[in-house]
Amino acid sequence: MLETAGHPDSENAALIGVHAGGERPATIRDVASHAGVSHQTVARFLKGDTSIKKPARERIKLAIEQLDYRTNRSAQSLKTGKTNTVGLFILEIDDPGPARTVKGAIHAARNAGYVLDTIALDTGDAEEIESVLESIRHQGLDAILSLDYTDQMAQALREADLPIPLMMSNAVAGLGDELASDxxxxxxxxxxxxxxxxxxxxxxxxxxxxxxxxxxxxxxxxxxxxxxxxxxxxxxxxxxxxxxxxxxxxxxxxxxxxxxxxxxxxxxxxxxxxxxxxxxxxxxxxxxxxxxxxxxxxxxxxxxxxxxxxxDFEQAGHDSFLSLLATMKGEPSPVIPLVPAxxxxxxxxxxxxxxxx
Known part of the structure; x- marks a missing residue:
């Protein structure tokens, strides 16, 4: 069992990992030192702060990979009441387009310190939709993201009145098709x-x-x-x-x-x-x-x-997650210009x- 009391980095005990060489757990300060930035900057990066300049972001990402840094989600959940896990609905799991969209969303989530819990859904089965929504209430998710949806699914999501943020594509649920970036x-x-x-x-x-x-x-x-x-x-x-x-x-x-x-x-x-x-x-x-x-x-x-x-499916997935992340933080969604395919x-x-x- 990991002891954190008295550790010089105990304030960061919820953010720990393991060095690639199998040595002591890597801390947020290790990542900061390796990347040549402050530990506050690393913390902001892990929370999805997009204002960090690109060179610093790249160094932080490289440091995280080289140190095999991982977030301890159990400790973080106990400390913050959050799991840093987002449920991601997948409708056309065999289609190469949606698969690439999921890849983009996963990349954005990882950079923000989140994990995506993918949920494959048969949109033609009303009972399955209801069953999935009921199980979500007990999974400790922080939010739900659906990269595409049907009318039946949208109605079920609205009626479920989930106590966590919900986003369908790039449109907040219930605000209409015309608001979705397409x-x-x-x-x-x-x-x-x-x-x-x-x-x-x-x-x-x-x-x-x-x-x-x-x-x-x-x-x-x-x-x-x-x-x-x-x-x-x-x-x-x-x-x-x-x-x-x-x-x-x-x-x-x-x-x-x-x-x-x-x-x-x-x-x-x-x-x-x-x-x-x-x-x-x-x-x-x-x-x-x-x-x-x-x-x-x-x-x-x-x-x-x-x-x-x-x-550009991967960019669409990336942008969708960033929009959801802003909603989760109570911030305005980032202005993402619509670039026609x-x-x-x-x-x-x-x-x-x-x-x-």
């Missing part, structure tokens, strides 16, 4: 403009599930961009983010397709769209152009390489077929 939706006009410049006039949108605010935002952005450019929407078909649903979306249409381009709400559905079009005997992009959103790791290696919006043009888009001009 770089993908903001980038949709780039997609539509690109297709317009290629001569396409009638576009189909394969959307995400209509119960997801993120999907609705992308659909609204598509409709507005089409209208602004004097183009024609050939309609919206909802999928469920999977490649299979993109495939089924095309197969749900009649034999004659009255559009020349498809704007899919994510890359996986775009791949399903391309497969369905290919089986109809259509060539992409010679007969039909297809775009996605995400720029998933394999997007440039698909056949054909996919034109898509490049979403940039368009990456590859070989899945081309000029409108000459026969349709």
């Amino acid at each position: 770089a993908p939706a903001a980038g949709v006009p780039f997609v539509v403009q690109h297709l317009a410049e290629l001569g396409h006039e009638r576009l189909l949108h394969v959307a995400g599930p209509h119960t997801w605010p993120a999907a609705r935002r992308r659909s609204r952005a598509f409709e507005q961009a089409v209208e602004d450019r004097g183009l024609v929407s050939a309609g919206i078909v909802n999928g469920d983010w999977t490649a299979r649903s993109g495939f089924d979306a095309i197969n749900s249409l009649g034999p004659e397709l009255d559009f020349t381009a498809v704007v899919a709400a994510n890359d996986r559905m775009a791949l399903g769209v391309i497969r369905a079009l290919t089986l109809r005997g259509l060539r992409v992009p010679d007969d039909m152009s297809v775009t996605g959103i995400d720029d998933m790791p394999d997007a440039e290696f698909t056949s054909p390489p996919l034109t898509t919006l490049r979403v 940039p368009l990456v043009v590859r070989e899945s888009t081309g000029p409108r077929p000459a026969a349709q001009k």
Whole structure:
């Protein structure tokens, strides 16, 4: 059992670790000395203070890694009543995009001295949602962060009236879809403009599930961009983010397709769209152009390489955690400028077929 009484660093007993060499526990003062900063600066770093200058932050992070410094969360909990643990809801655990968002949130949490307790959730199961929310009351979490959510989940979270801070994406729960920072939706006009410049006039949108605010935002952005450019929407078909649903979306249409381009709400559905079009005997992009959103790791290696919006998922996760951290401290959320996801043009888009001009 670790004795802290009388230790010269007993005031920091809640913040201890172990040297990489297996020697005595490393203290906050060890980290400070190694980084060439004051122990107060290290303490501020561990609490998520973003005002510390970048060179000092980098030295502190390096010192923490080299000393294998760890926070003693049990001691810290006894001292402060906080566990420094945040519950993180994961909805699409198999999707590469959300996985990268979680990575960004974990990195931001670690820098702030927090641990993320990931909770995979089946958003279509109301009983599971209620069961998870009930268990949260007994887990000693300091806050809840959901990097995405459905209508059913948002309602359950609001009705749960949890006694800890809650944030859904970058919007405080209950304040509406329009307040959520959404770089993908903001980038949709780039997609539509690109297709317009290629001569396409009638576009189909394969959307995400209509119960997801993120999907609705992308659909609204598509409709507005089409209208602004004097183009024609050939309609919206909802999928469920999977490649299979993109495939089924095309197969749900009649034999004659009255559009020349498809704007899919994510890359996986775009791949399903391309497969369905290919089986109809259509060539992409010679007969039909297809775009996605995400720029998933394999997007440039698909056949054909996919034109898509490049979403910085890790930055989104990082920013979401910092917004939650500010809420936990009772501070204004940091002003994070919305940067639209940039368009990456590859070989899945081309000029409108000459026969349709």
